[in-house]
Amino acid sequence: MLDLKQQYRRFGISENVYDYGREILNSLQERFMQIDQTAEYNQLKVIHAMQTANVSEACLLGTTGYGYNDLGRDTLEKVYAAVFQTEDALVRPQITCGTHALALALMSNLRPGDELLSPVGKPYDTLEEVIGIRPSKGSLQEYGISYRQVDLLADGSFDYEGIKAALHDRTRLVTIQRSKGYQTRPTLSVDQIGELISFVKQIKPDVICMVDNCYGEFVETKEPSQVGADMVVGSLIKNPGGGLAPIGGYIAGRKDCVENAAYRLTSPGLGKEVGASLGVLPSLYQGLFLAPTVTASALKGAIFAANIYEKIGFPVVPDACQSRHDIIQAVTFGSPQGVIAFCEGIQAAASVDSFVTPEPWDMPGYDSKVIMAAGAFVSGSSIELSADGPIAPPYAVYFQGGLTFPHAKLGILKTLQNLIDKGVVTPDFKRQENLS
Numbered sequence: 001m002l003d004l005k006q007q008y009r010r011f012g013i014s015e016n017v018y019d020y021g022r023e024i025l026n027s028l029q030e031r032f033m034q035i036d037q038t039a040e041y042n043q044l045k046v047i048h049a050m051q052t053a054n055v056s057e058a059c060l061l062g063t064t065g066y067g068y069n070d071l072g073r074d075t076l077e078k079v080y081a082a083v084f085q086t087e088d089a090l091v092r093p094q095i096t097c098g099t100h101a102l103a104l105a106l107m108s109n110l111r112p113g114d115e116l117l118s119p120v121g122k123p124y125d126t127l128e129e130v131i132g133i134r135p136s137k138g139s140l141q142e143y144g145i146s147y148r149q150v151d152l153l154a155d156g157s158f159d160y161e162g163i164k165a166a167l168h169d170r171t172r173l174v175t176i177q178r179s180k181g182y183q184t185r186p187t188l189s190v191d192q193i194g195e196l197i198s199f200v201k202q203i204k205p206d207v208i209c210m211v212d213n214c215y216g217e218f219v220e221t222k223e224p225s226q227v228g229a230d231m232v233v234g235s236l237i238k239n240p241g242g243g244l245a246p247i248g249g250y251i252a253g254r255k256d257c258v259e260n261a262a263y264r265l266t267s268p269g270l271g272k273e274v275g276a277s278l279g280v281l282p283s284l285y286q287g288l289f290l291a292p293t294v295t296a297s298a299l300k301g302a303i304f305a306a307n308i309y310e311k312i313g314f315p316v317v318p319d320a321c322q323s324r325h326d327i328i329q330a331v332t333f334g335s336p337q338g339v340i341a342f343c344e345g346i347q348a349a350a351s352v353d354s355f356v357t358p359e360p361w362d363m364p365g366y367d368s369k370v371i372m373a374a375g376a377f378v379s380g381s382s383i384e385l386s387a388d389g390p391i392a393p394p395y396a397v398y399f400q401g402g403l404t405f406p407h408a409k410l411g412i413l414k415t416l417q418n419l420i421d422k423g424v425v426t427p428d429f430k431r432q433e434n435l436s
């Protein structure tokens with residue numbers, strides 16, 4: 001029988017790299033225990049929500065056509081509302097991705113003449129075209145909805161003075177992105193988001209506060225909807241889909257906000273009443289059930305990566321010891337070679353498409369070339385082991401996912417091995433200087 005090191009050897013991982021990883025892992029046991037505790041708490045939260053909503057075997061069947069009286073769909077929306085502690089939720093396979101869910105929440109709750117405010121700096125790349133920061137057909141801007149932004153201060157904190165000055169009569173909706181996205185700013189904790197919302201509502205109580213919750217679900221024991229957010233929005237091919245959901249997005253929040261979104265998604269008058277679930281409900285339910293532990297695996301992977309690459313000398317966000325509020329790990333390699341070698345390593349560790357070589361390409365919605373490594377069971381799913389990075393300074397990769405921790409570990413060891421093989425890291429685990 002092969003021993004464990006020999007198993008790794010079959011993936012091209014040397015004994016040195018394996019030992020290096022083991023040493024780092026030994027130092028992380030206490031943090032991993034805390035993550036397991038959060039997962040346990042959230043697991044019970046999800047099961048309790050399913051029990052309270054009376055999830056039954058009949059909920060796992062699907063509907064076709066109009067989808068009237070789809071018990072499984074309507075019950076799943078109750079489960080999401082209970083998990084996020086909101087009045088209502090819209091959870092649909094017809095919401096194609098996270099960007100769509102966010103666009104839907106914005107477009108359905110804003111009217112011509114309204115203003116949208118981001119008090120946390122530039123939003124995620126794909127939202128630039130939704131808002132009209134980069135001109136695009138059908139953007140909010142085309143509908144006469146203006147946009148204002150207040151950047152975070154240099155230390156990552158909120159610019160309360162600036163936010164106060166930016167809130168005015170026409171400000172209808174405030175959008176707060178929890179995760180850092182393709183930036184190197186810190187991710188916001190749920191408590192920080194709560195403080196920001198209280199501040200905003202003190203000045204303008206009727207403003208709608210929406211949180212882009214992508215990558216943040218189940219990382220903490222509470223969600224932004226429990227600290228005042230009127231809507232939380234995300235993608236089912238990230239955390240809450242648990243790796244099983246093949247498509248979908250959710251909007252959980254205040255009844256009137258969710259109703260607006262439903263009327264926009266289907267049609268005024270029809271709202272939540274239509275939208276056949278087809279055959280996807282079992283994976284949406286089972287994915288949500290697995291989401292707390294899957295998120296925990298991804299978190300452990302992110303922490304493992306941070307500790308490995310910080311020690312070698314690359315800047316990492318969050319750093320090796322910082323508390324975590326999303327599953328994304330940024331590592332700044334400072335060179336295209338580093339970004340590419342890292343992504344190649346992740347790809348080579350995949351169960352699906354491990355033999356392909358990822359290459360930078362012009363991805364829709366992004367303004368520089370992006371390299372993406374993903375050998376996923378669900379195409380593009382970034383709760384599965386994946387990494388991406390724009391080929392632009394500062395040449396950072398964003399690593400996330402791993403449905404199980406052993407897979408995340410394999411992926412990270414494989415990136416390290418590839419960085420050594422490509423000369424970006426020296427065989428004695430130091431950063432190779434002077435790469436162009």
Ligand SMILES: *Cc1c(COP(=O)(O)O)cnc(C)c1O
Pocket residue numbers: 097098099100102124126177178179180181212214215235
């Ligand atoms: C992934 C992500 C989105 C967009 O989701 P897609 O499913 O890729 O369209 C929006 N905001 C943040 C912070 C994200 O991480």
